[in-house]
Amino acid sequence: MIRKAALAAMAMLALTVPAAAQAPVFDGRALADQAIATARREAYRSGKVDWPALEAKVHAAAGQARDELDMLAVYAQLLEGLGDGHSFVQVPDDRRKAYLARHGREFDATAAHYPQTSAFIMRRDQAFQRLKLGPRAEATILVAPKVFGGGAGAKAYANGLYRALADAAPTSCGYVLDLRGNVGGNLWPMLTGLSPLLGDGFASGEEDASGARSVYANLKSGAAVIAAGPRPAPSARRPMGWPAPTPASSNPMAPTW
Template sequence: MLSVAAGGLQADATDAWVLSGPGAMRDAQVGVDGVRVRVPHAGALSLPPVRVAAPDGGAVAFARLAVQGDAAGCVRLRFDAVDEAGQLLPAARVDGSCLPADGVVRPVALVAERPAGARELRPSLVVTGDAELRVQALRAAPARDARALLAEAVAAPLASLLDEVETRVRARMPAERAATGVDWPLVRARAWAAALGLGPRREEALPAVRAFMRALGDGHSGAAFVDPSGRFRDGAGEGLAQARPQAEILRQDGSAVLRLGLPPMLSLAGADAADYAGAIRAGLREAQRAGVCAVVLDLRGHTGGNMWPGLDGLAPLLGAGEVGAFRPGPPWVIGDEQARLVGAEAPAGVPAPAAWPVAVLIGPRTASSGEAVAIAFSGRGGSRFFGQRSRGLATSNAMIDMGEGLVLFLMTSRMVDRDGRAFPRGLQPDEAADDAAVLPAATAWLRSQGAPCSARAAPPG
């Protein structure tokens, strides 16, 4: 039972709340549904500080409350950090989102990572504007105690799922990283905080599962639902339609190049993979029949997904052999049969696609498997990169099937090119250019390569 006590509001000996702020907080009333506090201007309900020291990774604050008042105001949880000398670290402040002023009681949590040099984290519920709060719970704890702090507000099936996710991830993660590279209490705290207010069904749990995977800190791990056909599902449960690669022949000044635009490959379905690779090969066959032997490979919109259909379709350009690898992990090998472009009738003198010059367009949206495709051309003779630095997610994810369509993607290795080079910050173009200038720059370079079939590719006059 909450009660009014000297020095502020308190629920028990550990949950003392102190009222403070430039505007006087007044009209504190106690009822069976919590403490009602009127805030006429601004102020804060401050909790006792949470002492944090290694190996404590941070702290979590929890509130269950309703807010009514000025729509222009804001009520939110906050953490301030204090150093060993008792001084605030302003740059380390962490603010939660403003809560809706709709009078609905809801749970909310905020997680703060311990910044370097911090002795304690000070949680508070900060109010700006004119608001009335109905507070049923307000407390904080170190991140290692997040489960106990938040358990009452997380549906039991979701709690069990998060436990299973942690067990499966820790079992699949390389032992050294699992032992020393992850702050598991902080990861757990972020997942449980994201679970507040979610329903008990697995389909409703995705935000919390994604919060867990994101908190691993590698920038690439994640989670998704996949339908029985192998397509990733949208929020409504429908399989996402898979866009097809686009191929067109660009003619200018008596020469021609093939432009191949590759979209993300958001499917694990065999039929979608075959269609994706087939569209690329169809474009290559069309170019070869037309006497075109130069390619602009546009990966600026390739944000990720399944890398293998793209490599399969582009195999005739890449040629047989090793074109990249996972570290740790196996190499990416193009076989002799895979590298053949079956069904093309090339004019005399047109070389095989593996000898064609390729201008690769990349940018900040080129990510994950889009970067894998780009890496396959790194170190290939007759290839040059144009555009802007890629996203920097050139890592490989292992898939963990959680059942009922839920799949985890856990980063387990990095991608390297055929010369063993990794790209932790993304691929840097050989020639920087913005979106308006990148295609002219690429086609100009291709013309400068003096492709032997460029004249044949021009339409008859």
């Protein structure tokens, strides 16, 4: 009798102990579908993409993914399939290294690499040079290389261009802007640094896949001013107290050509 009671108590205890929580099953296809939906809505060339074929490739790759780290290659394949040459996956270095350690290759190793067409593609530093045009006239040559990222590097880039323009203004009748090797990157350090040449009102915006355009920022007094939209304010701004460069048209030494 005692044994039966003990067994009954153990059975009741087993019924009241909660089952161990099961880890959620990873669903790579669901993540792929979310990415595909976003790409179809946002991609500039969305109307030119063979979506059934691309979705089939992405779903097949997602079916092999074990976790979100493996999904990096899936996302890279999706963006490569857009065919715009300007869409890619950006992740912190530790995630890239983790994928490399697991698979022995970069997650975007199969992406197409376009040949470089400029001998100046490796230029990283700004340069400034005076160009004599006659006994009383000179111009300034400015080399504006590519720049990526924000923060202190973007500010230093913008400040360097602006300072060169400000310093050259009293004696320069014009400027030669050397953009060879500049493949782009962060637009705003370039624009704010060159704002004395562009003037107030230079606007930048976007055009979506439907052709609709929106202006979200413009230049004013050497700073990027957000006009509309959720974007954060650009990090590169002209330091207060710098002199405004004199326009070449008001320079008494400027020739009349």
